Amino acid sequence: MVEQAEDSEVRVRVGGREMSLALSEEQLTALKAATRRILREPFTGRPWAELAFYFVSGGVAVLGLAFVGVTMVTGVALAITFFGLGILALSVRSARGFGGWNRGLARAMLGEDVEDPEPFVGRHGFLGWLQSSLRDRVGWRAVGYLALKVPWTVLGFLVAVSLWWDAFACLLRPFSGSNGGGPPVWGLARVVFPGNPFVFDGQGFFHGLAVFVLGFVFLFAAPWVMRGFVNVDRLMIRGLLGPDPMATRVRTLEQARTQTVDASAATLRRIERDLHDGTQAQLVALAMRLGMAKEKLEDADTVDLVRVRELVDEAHRGAKEAIAELRDIARGIHPPALDIGLEGALATLAARSAVPTDLTVDLRARPTPAIEAIAYFCVAELLANVAQHAHASRAIVSCAQQGTWLRLVVRDDGRGGAELSRLGSTSSGLAGLTDRVHAVDGRLTLVSPGGGPTVVTVDLPLAP
């Protein structure tokens, strides 16, 4: 019914009418590959591993649900006593254990690598342990898993396992004589073909052949049906036996907070260092020169005016340098340019950059001060990097609002080869920026192939 024409056209004759189905070369290749895959599948290892997983993990789940269910019912029944609460806690803790076994089985037999959830931390004393156990989210999620997994296993037995069974039963049937020898066909096939046409009582050769062919169809379908069941189980394992999304979120937030605290401590340290080494030393030297000049002026008879003038000159110069340094330090704490908005501040940065820089800004609303400051420091640090390391002749900065995100892109035409760990003039350089960006749930990505160009993209959330 299907014949292939020379130009990869497939003509299909349906009910006496010929339809032509144009298939491109790729589609044809894909079709062939899919057919080959379906024909080979029952003879690869994977369906058998999945079948084995189904039985082993299903068995563990049934045992688990039985144990957890019995203890839980007992616990609830006795809940008015301490004893009952203890049993209930034990039940939740054991669910955690059964969940762990299922996760381990999935890892070992399916290669489904679900991360372990956070370990149980019992608080001090029996009451603490009781409370922690009863509130153990991981344990309760494992109870949920067992409660879903067992019905799913039963359904899987009725559909997928029976399909495997029927496949072999049908394949063996024509060879087992007419009076009911060999394994019975009892599963899905009996539902699809009611009235049990699988019992031979002299229907003849073609009937036997049809059953045999049906066996083959079942054999090639069974792995896929079973895979469907196992894949749903994988989803349940990922969703219910992995790390608690809330706990993970809390951990991420805690990390981000630590990084922020560390980053601000580092910033304060840097500012202190700048003040100590720069401005304070400048001012001490200035005071010293003025002190010397004052002493020289005290002795009215032998005033060395030339020397006094020199000292005052030096003091004057020192005062001006101290002012300039203070201005730089203050700018490092909070850029005054930001007072006029991010666009103006970025324009100042671009204009001051040592590498000629083009700037485009497309903002509909002003971001929050925190986001503006981070955006500003990102661009400042990145442009400083371009000037110091990239050997670039041009840089392009763009800052645009994309939905609820602020996207900053700093691109240069330099030699490339930059790495996140190595970039930045100091440890507080790009690594510090990454920390700052993560602290507000932003992202920083660096693309810098050898030979350039280097593109750094920073995405910052506009609405926290």
Next chain:
Amino acid sequence: MMPCALRVAIAEDSAILRDGLVQLLVDRGFVITGAVGDPAALRSSIAQNPPDVAVIDIRMPPTFTDEGLRLALELRARHEGLGILLFSQYIETRYAADLLADDATGIGYLLKDRVADVKDFVEALERVAIGGTALDPEVVTQLLGATRRTDSLSVLTTREREVLALMAEGRSNGAIASALVVSEGAVEKHVANIFAKLDLPVSENDHRRVLAVLRFLES
């Protein structure tokens, strides 16, 4: 000008301050045996050309924490009679306690600000060079503020407390007299009163006297 010029070595990592100090001390007739920016350089400078007194910045490379203090303790153990003036932009009472742990001879601990009053600074440096003590008024204030001997101190008159503070800085009776604009005799009387009221062992020696006062305040 002194008959025999004092020899001074300087370790200070801020070039601007180092140059200023050299200028100031040369102007005052001191001989600079070395002006360097880190501990290692001071060690070799002192080994080659021993000074009478070393001016040491507390915060220096490589870690910019307390290199100067550790260097001072090391130099004291190694070079007997070498005066050491620690120089810092802030006062840590703990540093003072470390420095004065067993001996207050030839030790100074001053805020850098003090160079602005050239005369006082030079006097302090000279005092340290000949084995005296020079503690920053800030250190003394902190010690007075932190002491648990407030009961004993309350028996002192205001003037006596001023004299006590100046004694703790390491000043001689003459210096105390000129600072308070009174006669040296009056100072001697105050000192005698203080020692009697606080029940301290009387000592003619200035640096023993400092130590006695500091022990009293720290205990």
